[in-house]
Amino acid sequence: ILTQSPATLSLSPGERATLSCRASQSVDRFLAWYQQKPGQAPRLLIYDTSNRATGVPARFSGSGSGTDFTLTISSLEPDDFAVYYCHQRRIWPRGFGPGTKVDIK
């Protein structure tokens, strides 16, 4: 089971965002991050802890291992305000965290 914190993060453009995901047991490095905007499908940002998916800007980075993971957005752009889900593929069934909403302060 994945938990995410905080549930909501209120920040201004240009600020640094730090999102956390914790697993109830080790998922090794098999942790991904998705971004979802209203009315859209989720978009893969980071896979296997720290690998950026194709086309993802360098301001997105991931870190962690085992049970504790972090998604960092170094400087928020207006397009980055969305909901972010973590996802693990180490343990069956695959699952998603409840999400962190990043909204404009």
Add this chain to the structure above:
Amino acid sequence: QVQLQESGPGLVKPSQTLSLTCTVSGASISSVNYYWAWIRQPAGKGLEWIGRISGSGSTNYNASLESRVTISLDTSKNQFSLKLSSVTAADTAMYYCARDLASLGPEDSWGQGTLVTVSS
């Protein structure tokens, strides 16, 4: 570039079977490199992984839904399908199909989603 498109009825009656199809372009669903997955999302809520099928037809299901779910392939049409039986209002959700990179990674390409409402 792979593209996925969900299709199927937007309204299903309680106790009936929900049936959706995902049409894939830009990749062969018979490929040994990928699985093909279904994920759903009730309005305003989080994502729930339903299950997946490999290019050879091997399936994995979420245990919480396994007794009601069937995922199948139609290689002649490059499509895969979801059937969910005995639906209730709790099955009302946006349903997404996605490409699963199997051992290489998570679901990387998603369809736009289709809304299914369970109501009489």
